[in-house]
Amino acid sequence: MQKILLTCCLTGSAILPAYAQNTTPEKPATKPATTAVKAKDAKDAVVPEVTVSAERPTNRIDRQVYDVKSDVSSTNGSAADALNNVPSVNVDPDGSITLRGSPNVQIMVDGKPSAMLQGDNRGPALQAMAADDIESIEVINNPGAQFGNEAGGGPILNLVMRRNRKPGGFTTVNGNAGTAGRYNSAVNGSYNEGAWGFQGSANVRHDGRNSVADVTRDRFDPLSGQFVHSSQQSVGRGLNDMAGLNGTVSYNLNQTDTLAGSASYNSRTNDQHSADHYINGATAMIPASDYQRTTVRTGDSKNFSWGGRYDHKGELPGETLKIDLRVSASENDNVSNYDNVYATPGMIDTRANQHNEFSTRIIDFTGDYERPLWGGTAKAGYKVATNKNDFDTLYTDIDPVTGVARINNGRTNSYELDETVYALYGTYQMRLNERWGALAGLRTEYTDMDIHQITGGIEGKNSYINYIPSAYATYKVNDNANLRFAYARRIRRPNANDLNPYVTYRDEFNVSSGNPNLKPTKTDSFEVGYETKIGGLETNLRGYYRRDTDAIVDYRYFVAPNVLLTTKANGEGSHSSGLEFTVSGKLTPSLTLNTSGNLARSQQSFYDDSGLLVTRTANSLSGRVRLNYQYDPANQIQMALQMMGKTLSGQGYRSPNHTFNMSWRHNVTQQLSLVANVTDVFNTNKMETVINSATLRETSTRRFDGRVFYVGLSYRFGGSGTSNNENHEQGWGPRPGGPGGPGPGAGGPPPGA
Numbered sequence: 001m002q003k004i005l006l007t008c009c010l011t012g013s014a015i016l017p018a019y020a021q022n023t024t025p026e027k028p029a030t031k032p033a034t035t036a037v038k039a040k041d042a043k044d045a046v047v048p049e050v051t052v053s054a055e056r057p058t059n060r061i062d063r064q065v066y067d068v069k070s071d072v073s074s075t076n077g078s079a080a081d082a083l084n085n086v087p088s089v090n091v092d093p094d095g096s097i098t099l100r101g102s103p104n105v106q107i108m109v110d111g112k113p114s115a116m117l118q119g120d121n122r123g124p125a126l127q128a129m130a131a132d133d134i135e136s137i138e139v140i141n142n143p144g145a146q147f148g149n150e151a152g153g154g155p156i157l158n159l160v161m162r163r164n165r166k167p168g169g170f171t172t173v174n175g176n177a178g179t180a181g182r183y184n185s186a187v188n189g190s191y192n193e194g195a196w197g198f199q200g201s202a203n204v205r206h207d208g209r210n211s212v213a214d215v216t217r218d219r220f221d222p223l224s225g226q227f228v229h230s231s232q233q234s235v236g237r238g239l240n241d242m243a244g245l246n247g248t249v250s251y252n253l254n255q256t257d258t259l260a261g262s263a264s265y266n267s268r269t270n271d272q273h274s275a276d277h278y279i280n281g282a283t284a285m286i287p288a289s290d291y292q293r294t295t296v297r298t299g300d301s302k303n304f305s306w307g308g309r310y311d312h313k314g315e316l317p318g319e320t321l322k323i324d325l326r327v328s329a330s331e332n333d334n335v336s337n338y339d340n341v342y343a344t345p346g347m348i349d350t351r352a353n354q355h356n357e358f359s360t361r362i363i364d365f366t367g368d369y370e371r372p373l374w375g376g377t378a379k380a381g382y383k384v385a386t387n388k389n390d391f392d393t394l395y396t397d398i399d400p401v402t403g404v405a406r407i408n409n410g411r412t413n414s415y416e417l418d419e420t421v422y423a424l425y426g427t428y429q430m431r432l433n434e435r436w437g438a439l440a441g442l443r444t445e446y447t448d449m450d451i452h453q454i455t456g457g458i459e460g461k462n463s464y465i466n467y468i469p470s471a472y473a474t475y476k477v478n479d480n481a482n483l484r485f486a487y488a489r490r491i492r493r494p495n496a497n498d499l500n501p502y503v504t505y506r507d508e509f510n511v512s513s514g515n516p517n518l519k520p521t522k523t524d525s526f527e528v529g530y531e532t533k534i535g536g537l538e539t540n541l542r543g544y545y546r547r548d549t550d551a552i553v554d555y556r557y558f559v560a561p562n563v564l565l566t567t568k569a570n571g572e573g574s575h576s577s578g579l580e581f582t583v584s585g586k587l588t589p590s591l592t593l594n595t596s597g598n599l600a601r602s603q604q605s606f607y608d609d610s611g612l613l614v615t616r617t618a619n620s621l622s623g624r625v626r627l628n629y630q631y632d633p634a635n636q637i638q639m640a641l642q643m644m645g646k647t648l649s650g651q652g653y654r655s656p657n658h659t660f661n662m663s664w665r666h667n668v669t670q671q672l673s674l675v676a677n678v679t680d681v682f683n684t685n686k687m688e689t690v691i692n693s694a695t696l697r698e699t700s701t702r703r704f705d706g707r708v709f710y711v712g713l714s715y716r717f718g719g720s721g722t723s724n725n726e727n728h729e730q731g732w733g734p735r736p737g738g739p740g741g742p743g744p745g746a747g748g749p750p751p752g753a
Contacts, residue, residue: 061429061439061472062486063140063158064540068131072628072638072663073677075714076176076184078205079129081679083157086137087582087596088622090644092657092687093209093704095123097157100141100544100578101600101620101647104154104492104521110161113148113385115328115360116266116303119495125303125330128242128268130186130203132174135162141544142488142525144470145425145441146368148383149491154523163199163248167192169718176675176712180705182207182239189717200247208239213702215509219558220695223284227697230280230562232509234702238272238297256313263306270299270334276507286561291342293507299334299356319371326364333357351398353405354505358391360496376430379441383423389496391415395505411505414454417496422446427470435476443468447493451516455502460516466491481532484542492521494552498568503559511559512566519570522549537585537593547575553604556651556696564696572605572613574648590630597623604648612694618653620645638663652691652698659685659706673714680706 068074068082080091088100099105107117107126116125138158140147147156171189178184186203215232246264253259274295282288305328312321338352368381395411398404427441444467451460468489475483500514529542555569578600587593603617626640643658663677685706691698 061437061474061484062142062144062470063138065160066137066139068134068137071131072636072665072675073661073710074131074134075174075186075673075675076178076677076710076712077131078127078207079131079134079159080123080126082131082134083126083137084642085624085626085640086139086157087624088580088598089139089157090622090642091126093211093685093706094687095126097122097126098644098647099139099155099157100546100580100598101576101602101622101645102154102546103649104523106143106154106156108156108158111158112307112324112326112364112366113328113362113387114303114305114326115330115362116305118330118360118362118387119389119497121301121303121330121332121360124268124270124301125266127207128205128244128266130184130201130205130244132172132186132188133162133201133203133246134159136160142470142472142486142527143490144439144472144488145427145443145468146379146381147443148385148421148423149445149466149468149493154490154492155525161246162188162201163190171717172714173717174712174714176710178207178710179708180239182708182710184710184712195252197250198247199249200245202245203243205242206239207242209704209706209708210238211236211702211704213700215698215700217509217562217564218697219562219564221283221561228281228283228562230278230509232279232507233277234274236272236274238274240269240271242266242268258311260309260311261307262309263304265302265304267300267302270297270301270332272297278509280562283561287344289342289344289347291340291344291347294339294341295336297334297336299332301330301332303330304328314371316371318377320369322366322368324364324366324368327362328364329359329361331357331359349400351400352408353396353398354411355394356392358389361388362386373428374430376428378426378428380426381424383421383425385421385423387417387419387421389417389419391496391500393504410503412455413500413502413504415496415500415502416450416452416454417499418450418452419493420448437474439472441470443470445491451499453501453516458501458516464520466520477530477532481530484527484529484531486525486527486529488525490523490525492523492552494518494520494568498552503565509562510564510566515568518552518568519550521552521570523547524549535585536587537583540580540582542580543578544580545575545577547573549573551604554649554651556691556693558695574602574604576600576602592628592630594626594628595624597621598645600645602648614693616648616653618646618648620647620656634667636665638665649689651693651696652689655688655690657684657686657688671716674711675714676709676711678707678709680704680708683707 066086068085071077071082071085074082080095083089083097084091090098096103097105097107107122109117138160140156140158143156169189169191171187173187175185176183184203184205184207186201188201190199213234217230218227221228244264244266246262248260248262250258250260276293278289278291278293280289305326307324307326310323314320334356336354340350342349363386365384366381368379370377370379391413393413395408396405397408423443423445425441425443427439429439431437444465446463446465448463449461468491470488473485477483498514498518499516501516503511503513505511523546525544525546527542527544529540531540533539550570551574552568553571554566556564556566559565578598580598582596584594585592599621601617601619603615605613605615622643622645624640624642626638629637631637640661641658643656645656647654659680660682661677661679662681663675666674668674683706685704687702689700
């Protein structure tokens, strides 16, 4: 586990205040580990130097913290790969994320929302972000009052980016090559001298996942009273170029005040070539058809962010003030050219062009004040956040003979959504006695939304207030075991795509639209956890229950023969419950185990396409097992098995899936490492969804060329000269941190208001 080295200067009269300042309601103060010089009394003018070495806590009262640097393949992986190593988190090849089987997950960076991690942009952005830039990942299944509900609400996965505060500088350079022309490279470094600190990274990546898909569909034809069969076979090819650059500079004005500024930029291409073969069965009104569609897509995405932060330490022990401003934006531009070639006699070949532009801009301004109060710690804060979304789609049909383009008004769309959130929150945390600790909070949010459906000439406005409570408690069973209790209420606001009423063309079989009448989903979640040590293993067992009111679900029905519309609706409600466990530690001096599992039961109630109320349930078991074997001081082998169980999805479900990965690290020197890894060794990765309703029976299976081999070198300049994953063998799982929950979070500031 990573060590924190704390060096401080104390005068004899300041020893007691400094001791008190390190005391939190979560953990009793402990004596310094090493005292270089001990002052005899307050009259001594000696300035002693105290050095404290302690393990970094990886659990907090309201979250679990996972150190992803223990993953051998972190030097050539993406942020999506890093998330896939976190218990109960699953990231599919498209970048879609589920946590405990739920897709309603909010992604943050250093506790703040980011434009590049919202909507359809999130998956590709995570695949472009380098895993080596991430210090740790915080899993917050029951977010407290200090967390906002923008960007979809729900549980939070917080990416804590790397920070180094040690004096001096170091740089790590990675270069990796993969199969089929894939490659990536990254540089990450920091320099700290006096009052100044600098941190930065840059990366490039050429990667992607080719795929094949099969869709079989049987739809009910009301005129003939029979089910009509159709099919779609697809092949998609295209690796894309990605590049990123980010930097942070900090300056200590004095011993109590710090200023910091940060900026980042990344871009990627969205090029793809695909071919789809459609066979549509004959209905009572429309003859059968057989045709091939070829799609050539080009485009790019650009994301940037900048921000400033002011930190102030007050006169009271633990008194802090933090003011933070973040601005982020995402801009996407894609052009798709379609060619339809018909094998059906008498049908004319067609051509079309679709140009999509969409952007997201977020301004997030927060303030947090924390101080000791009445034997505990009080915290209060505010948030003002704006989220602006713009969508423009221009679809033109092209005459195959003359080449003249004509706008297709039925597939052309322009849409804007402006959302502003004002929030206030307060929390109070204290130790009740030697065994009990508690944290409670309340958040108030006012939301104002303006909808502009420009194409349809529709204007809409909505505003509402939500009161969001949360509560946590911990009980110290003994020196090696804790009980944790949590309750939180969250709301999930529908995003811009969910609300857009215009019908958007996706392919010949499928169109989609939003629903401007959607109500926010209210979620109440409860959790109880038990953490202990069994031998040399750290174990965590958590039971949870989550209830959704007005759950937003996918709703599908036919708008034309063989054209399926997917939209959103508020279901009658849903709930899920389960048991989640993690076990991590050394089985032998050279073999480390990290394993987790989630045994879940979920239930959804909704009205199907025939108007009947349907209730469905699903039981599933998901998990992962990772073994690290230190063959000798220079060689480490890692094997990881990931399994995702059955999950409900609107009117259907997603079938179980599993992958097996292997990695090897060889330390050539203390500074130079060789890393090789294979993802999806047995090429089993697939996405299969099944729908079985009164009017539709559909199975969609998509397979990826998941078996990808990477080999590369990682070299470290400066610093201590140790390898990246030194002292992180057991960092994957959370560990108990004492009664009432451990102290401050790992690797960066906690999320703000």
